[in-house]
Amino acid sequence: MTKSAETTYDLIVFGATSFVGQILTQYLFDSYGVSGEVKWAIAGRSESKLSALKSDLGDGAGDLPVILADATDDQALKALCEQTRVVISTVGPYALYGEPLIKACVDTGTDYCDLTGEVQWIGRMIERYEDQAKASGARIVHCCGFDSIPSDMGVWFLQQQAEKTFGEPCQDVRMRVKVAKGGLSGGTVASMINVAKEAAADPKLRKELANPFSTCPPEHRSKVRQPSLKGAEFDKTFNVWLAPFVMGTINTRVVHRSNAMQNARYGIEFTYDEAMMTGSGTKGRLTAYGITAALAGFFTASAIKPTRWLVEKFVPQPGDGPAPEAQKAGFYDLRFVGRTQDGKTMITKVTGDADPGYGSTSKMLGEAGMCLAFDVPADQPGGFWTPASLLDGNLLDRLTSKAGLTFEVVETR
Secondary structure: OOOOOOOOEEEEEEOOOOHHHHHHHHHHHHHHOOOOOOOEEEEEOOHHHHHHHHHHHOOOHHHOOEEEOOOOOHHHHHHHHOOEEEEEEOOOOHHHHOHHHHHHHHHHOOEEEEOOOOHHHHHHHHHHHHHHHHHHOOEEEOOOEOOEHHHHHHHHHHHHHHHHHHOOOOOEEEEEEEEEEOOOOHHHHHHHHHHHHHHHHOHHHHHHHOOOOOOOOOOOOOOOOOOOOOOOEEEOOOOEEEEEOOOHHHHHHHHHHHHHHOOOOOOOOOEEEEEEEEEOHHHHHHHHHHHHHHHHHHHHHHHOHHHHHHHHHHOOOOOOOOOHHHHHHOEEEEEEEEEOOOOOEEEEEEEEOOOHHHHHHHHHHHHHHHHHHHOOOOOOOOEEEOHHHHHHHHHHHHHHHOOOEEEEEEEEO
């Protein structure tokens, strides 16, 4: 069963005064207004900051409801959840601040989405709360930002097209970041540092982070070795050099969970990996080696206490981010290469019209919340889902019509 529609709000943005929360709130206000068909509110712990946010939104924002709740106040979070059908959370790092809200949503049967990329935290939440979410009807959907909607929905779209064109899904899919222009958010960096810190202290967690099926049900495993790019490598499909993609660790887990949640629709032996294109020739090769070294250095320094403070001093801080003009100037272009068991090949692309970590993420997160509120059938069971497995074509429609994304087939052979 799912929560009755007889609630005060369709959705509430929790953490509305965070950097991404502010962009998200502006997007929802510009797209859906306040006094229209969508009933929504903003929430956080600071009344003064919430009031200031309202005043910055524009004419008509004075009627936007405000709810006060702290991320550590169980009673306030439960009261918040009881007023709405969907909560969108931007309060991270989620491993530090996210669990009380998950518990409140699960307790009250409230649907939930966020933009976490913290795979170790997602695994803990599934282990602790999935049975209860299934019982209460709460649909929990993590990773509704740049990690991992473009990857997750990109694979979903490719497989839909492969089934139509080839009559079967692609057994192997590789995602390649052709270009991505935009800054890394302070919240994302803080989450990455926290993951490195936790992994350094916990050998079990290090093993879990190396497992591409770590968020899948225990029975969903592949006997085929999963590809995992660890260093510079040449890609013969596009004739370019590749480097590891920093978001690949979380995106691959989400894609595999989507496959599991769709009863292995992509195949039991489905393989998937991600990497960044760095160009051709010597320049592309040197760039690939440079990115590999930089990523290794970042995670090594973040894991060791004596050097962690230095990393934290020079990287973007939570709440930091680019100006609106820079957000709009950003974009990304991702390419997906899918191959069937007998060698048929399809190449698709996914593009976004704003910078990945802020502008595009906020639009994707907003439309994921709207999709949860208005498009998911009431009889869809509770539990921990993924964007592709729960929101599927409804989300694709919203992403292309409202959030500035495109999905298209480039080549089949």
